[in-house]
Amino acid sequence: MREDGGMKPVILDVDTGLDDACALLLAARHPSLDLKAVTCVGGNVGLDEVVVNTLTVLEAAGRPDVPVARGAALPLLQPVRPAPHVHGIDGLGDLDWRRSTRTRDPRHAVELLREVLRDAAATGELVTLIPLAPMTNIALLLRTYPEAAAGLREIVFMGGAAGIGNATASAEFNIWTDPEAAAIVLAAAEELGIPVTMYGLDVFYDVFVSLDQARGLGGSPSADLARKLIEKRSELYQSSDGATIGDGGAVCAVIDPEGLTTQRFPLRVELSGNWSRGRTIVDTRDWSQDRSSDPHGQSPTVVEVATAVDGARYADLWLSTVK
DSSP states (O other): OOOOOOOOOEEEOOOOOOHHHHHHHHHHHOEEEEEEEEEESSSOOOHHHHHHHHHHHHTTTTTTOOOEEEOOOSSSSSSSOOHHHHOOOOSSSSSSSOOOOOOOOOSHHHHHHHHHHHHHHHHTTTTTEEOOOOOOHHHHHHHHOOOGGGGGGEEEEEEOSSSSSSSSSSSOOOHEEEEEEEHHHHHHHHHHTTTTTEEEEHHHHOOOEEHHHHTTTSSSSHHHHHHHHHHHHHHHHSSSSSOOOOHHHHHHHHHOGEEEEEEEEEEEOOOTTTTTTOOEEEOOOOOSOOTTTTTOOSSSSSEEEEEEEEEHHHHHHHHHHHH
């Protein structure tokens, strides 16, 4: 809930694989969130599969009212590089789950984002944008329609890391897939005055749901799908205990910010380098000291970087919502 007791308007931007599905179930079901729209981008799987997966999850959540729009199929400068080893061939773990036949919104994702944010600016009901995927759609939005920023309260994105990678030794998958887009979004956020929080790999794995907890879910399409998602993620990660809800933690952080510890750090995205392309450079140095020897200077973009999370608190939040 907002401080005034109202629902918090949110938009999710997704490349729906298994953990995006965990996030969608939470955002669609939690009573404190007003899910205005979901926009889709190629990433974990191809864009057509992302759209069908997103519609399927929202149908299971009982939210066929939420508009779903098709966005960028490819990153700005490189091919899409899917992750079937993490999400299955279809992106939803190849589950035996009835696929949605609902039609997506006819608007392009960027146009849907523009229109929802224009309305938000007009009413003062500002939107929290939650990118859980490569940020191609968001980069296109903020460079094509910078005035859309007037409808944004903040951006809380899943991506990057202060210390580790997963797609490579340096880079997290969402940033690595389209590093130019991430760099554009960070630059635009600084220019347009949009507050940004990075929910990265430093906390990504810490919101863990055990198989015993997951097997206690059932009795509704939402709960049944939630159980299957944890079971499949546990299988694909070769874990006998359970699985993280992944992207779902970023939605938890919007619902319950007190469960997340953050620090403000300058942030850049590495766009070159044989081994470091796509790395988020989180500058943890004390800039009150003399840094004149650094030829790069301080990044103009300073964001809240997640450094710790109350994993049990967020796991309980997710479980109590999806069941």
